[in-house]
Amino acid sequence: MIIKLSGIIAVFVVCVAAGFMKSASLAKRVRELEAFLSALSLISTEIRYFASPTDDIIAKLDSANEYKQLHVFGVCKENLENTRDFAKVWADALEKSKPYLSLDKGDFESLIWFGSMFGTTDMQGQIANCERYCGLLQQRLDSARDDKSKRGRMYTSLGVLAGVFFAVIFF
Amino acid sequence: MDEKTAAARFDNAARNLGTLSERFNLPIQVKAHAQEIRLRTGRPIMLSLPDGPVFITLSGQPAFNLRSGLLIAEKANIDEAFRLICDCSVHSHQREIRNGFVTLRGGHRAGICGTAVTEGDEVSNIRDISSINLRIARDISGAADKTVSALLKEGGVSGALIFGPPGCGKTTVLRDLARQLSSGGRGARMLRVAVIDERGEIAATFQGQPQNDLGPCCDVLDGYPKGEGIMQAVRCLSPDVVICDEIGGEADEKAVEFSLNAGVTIIASAHAGSLSELMARPQTARLIACGAFKMAVHLSGREHPGVVAAVYGEDCFKKNNLTMTKMYEDQKAAEA
Numbered sequence: 001m002i003i004k005l006s007g008i009i010a011v012f013v014v015c016v017a018a019g020f021m022k023s024a025s026l027a028k029r030v031r032e033l034e035a036f037l038s039a040l041s042l043i044s045t046e047i048r049y050f051a052s053p054t055d056d057i058i059a060k061l062d063s064a065n066e067y068k069q070l071h072v073f074g075v076c077k078e079n080l081e082n083t084r085d086f087a088k089v090w091a092d093a094l095e096k097s098k099p100y101l102s103l104d105k106g107d108f109e110s111l112i113w114f115g116s117m118f119g120t121t122d123m124q125g126q127i128a129n130c131e132r133y134c135g136l137l138q139q140r141l142d143s144a145r146d147d148k149s150k151r152g153r154m155y156t157s158l159g160v161l162a163g164v165f166f167a168v169i170f171f
Numbered sequence: 172m173d174e175k176t177a178a179a180r181f182d183n184a185a186r187n188l189g190t191l192s193e194r195f196n197l198p199i200q201v202k203a204h205a206q207e208i209r210l211r212t213g214r215p216i217m218l219s220l221p222d223g224p225v226f227i228t229l230s231g232q233p234a235f236n237l238r239s240g241l242l243i244a245e246k247a248n249i250d251e252a253f254r255l256i257c258d259c260s261v262h263s264h265q266r267e268i269r270n271g272f273v274t275l276r277g278g279h280r281a282g283i284c285g286t287a288v289t290e291g292d293e294v295s296n297i298r299d300i301s302s303i304n305l306r307i308a309r310d311i312s313g314a315a316d317k318t319v320s321a322l323l324k325e326g327g328v329s330g331a332l333i334f335g336p337p338g339c340g341k342t343t344v345l346r347d348l349a350r351q352l353s354s355g356g357r358g359a360r361m362l363r364v365a366v367i368d369e370r371g372e373i374a375a376t377f378q379g380q381p382q383n384d385l386g387p388c389c390d391v392l393d394g395y396p397k398g399e400g401i402m403q404a405v406r407c408l409s410p411d412v413v414i415c416d417e418i419g420g421e422a423d424e425k426a427v428e429f430s431l432n433a434g435v436t437i438i439a440s441a442h443a444g445s446l447s448e449l450m451a452r453p454q455t456a457r458l459i460a461c462g463a464f465k466m467a468v469h470l471s472g473r474e475h476p477g478v479v480a481a482v483y484g485e486d487c488f489k490k491n492n493l494t495m496t497k498m499y500e501d502q503k504a505a506e507a
Contacts, residue, residue: 120261
């Protein structure tokens with residue numbers, strides 16, 4: 001009986017935790033998109049006022065605590081020491097950072113496209129590129145916030161309900 | 172510079188061409204003597220050597236004449252090389268691209284050719300890059316030995332104009348001159364040298380750091396227009412000597428006069444095949460007439476880069492420049 005009860009409690013806890021984790025990942029995606037949006041704004045400022053080269057901008061982003069959670073700038077900075085093709089380095093850094101990020105496929109694709117254009121045009125082109133992807137990420141952020149408020153609670157409740165459901169079934 | 176170091180400089184420069192450079196399989200002698208790597212869309216890759224052009228075969232070996240089976244620079248190769256040359260930061264090199272060349276890490280220079288994007292009468296950008304000329308930087312230590320001997324006198328240094336035809340090593344001499352003057356030696360003290368490097372050829376500054384050794388007492392004003400740079404240097408850096416390349420504009424003239432009044436020596440270069448050709452240019456002649464330059468150093472041609480052919484003193488100027496001096500004085504009187 002004790003084993004059965006322990007099993008039921010374990011199943012309940014797993015279901016509730018899964019619900020909470022899914023809900024937390026939606027909140028994390030919002031935070032990450034906000035951070036990427038802020039990074040794009042910083043990149044635009046760096047280009048507009050200092051015409052900073054790409055590796056300097058990445059180093060600056062890597063050293064800022066605000067963007068440490070994104071992981072990608074650190075990997076990018078390391079890779080830039082060996083490979084100089086930024087588009088490849090950026091795509092590779094995003095791939096390596098996937099396990100640490102809660103972004104969806106569309107978010108990653110937008111970021112990869114941003115990287116493929118980064119540093120390939122003159123200042124005005126780069127500022128326009130930043131603005132374009134800022135707009136795109138803002139849209140994705142709005143939808144992520146929407147998801148978080150609508151689905152966040154739903155996943156939490158679903159986790160608890162699933163836990164209760166399996167507890168009743170196994171009891 | 173020994174062959175091994177020269178070949179290493181070639182490899183260092185060629186790395187900026189991306190995947191293309193991985194196909195080079197050249198002997199050390201070719202690498203050591205190559206002065207330029209030329210890429211033209213849809214054309215064979217060419218190396219410029221003192222003896223003439225050398226092409227590269229598909230297996231990366233040198234070919235000494237045009238034939239089939241040569242390595243061709245495709246549009247994608249040129250685009251990749253352009254991206255790498257700009258360090259994936261085209262926006263940071265806008266001014267250089269507008270001027271037609273980009274200075275690279277290591278002091279190499281990439282000349283860029285494509286379709287001009289214009290705004291009014293000015294070239295604002297270059298698109299559709301069609302050719303890249305990668306010039307391999309090789310510092311020639313001691314290139315200015317003879318020139319320094321001529322310029323140094325009684326602990327001071329005379330203002331001088333270094334002239335010669337294109338490719339005779341004027342910039343190389345100026346670079347070595349800056350290094351030697353700012354390092355002292357030959358009985359002279361270390362002089363405070365300011366280099367006005369409008370085109371980035373003397374110091375080859377990359378991200379704020381001169382890639383060429385210009386000695387311990389040298390300040391580099393990178394990218395400044397010559398006139399403005401000279402004024403700035405004289406006002407803020409209190410140099411003993413100002414060095415700049417290819418002088419001749421109207422603003423340069425005023426700045427040289429300003430520095431002359433401030434007691435700062437100017438050493439500059441100018442394009443001219445002979446002294447008479449130099450004097451025939453009104454602007455250069457006016458600069459000489461105002462007394463900024465006490466001597467002119469004539470470098471021999473492209474076959475012997477950096478070799479001094481003749482040093483002309485004030486007497487020679489007077490002989491060749493009487494008319495110009497009069498013209499200058501008349502102009503000054505009119506201005507007064």
